[in-house]
Amino acid sequence: MDNQRKTVRTPLKVRLRIEHPQHGELMVMTRDISDSGVYVLLEQSGLLAVGDQVRGQVQGLPMEAPILLMEVVRVEPLGVGLRFVSE
Numbered sequence: 001m002d003n004q005r006k007t008v009r010t011p012l013k014v015r016l017r018i019e020h021p022q023h024g025e026l027m028v029m030t031r032d033i034s035d036s037g038v039y040v041l042l043e044q045s046g047l048l049a050v051g052d053q054v055r056g057q058v059q060g061l062p063m064e065a066p067i068l069l070m071e072v073v074r075v076e077p078l079g080v081g082l083r084f085v086s087e
Helices: none
Strands: 015-020 024-033 037-041 053-058 068-075 079-084
Touching: 015 037, 037 068
Parallel strands: none
Antiparallel strands: 015 024, 015 053, 024 037, 037 079, 053 068, 068 079
8 A cells, every 4th residue: 555645643642532422532542643633542443433523632731732623534453543624
């Protein structure tokens, strides 16, 4: 598979709180981030599907992080790729 990525991924491990309309609140860990999105690790597969929109907020910072709208663009056995969506 060719890498069609337009932005560079940077490894990043932080806790991310995700709010999903059906599944409620999920606490996940990120694997990497780029200008266009973030990859998160999921312990339970099948919770999120391509096209789902979620809101996410980084946890554990000295100040409150913004809440961002994201869309699931890739689902894999270990986690999902989320694209940042402009509101």
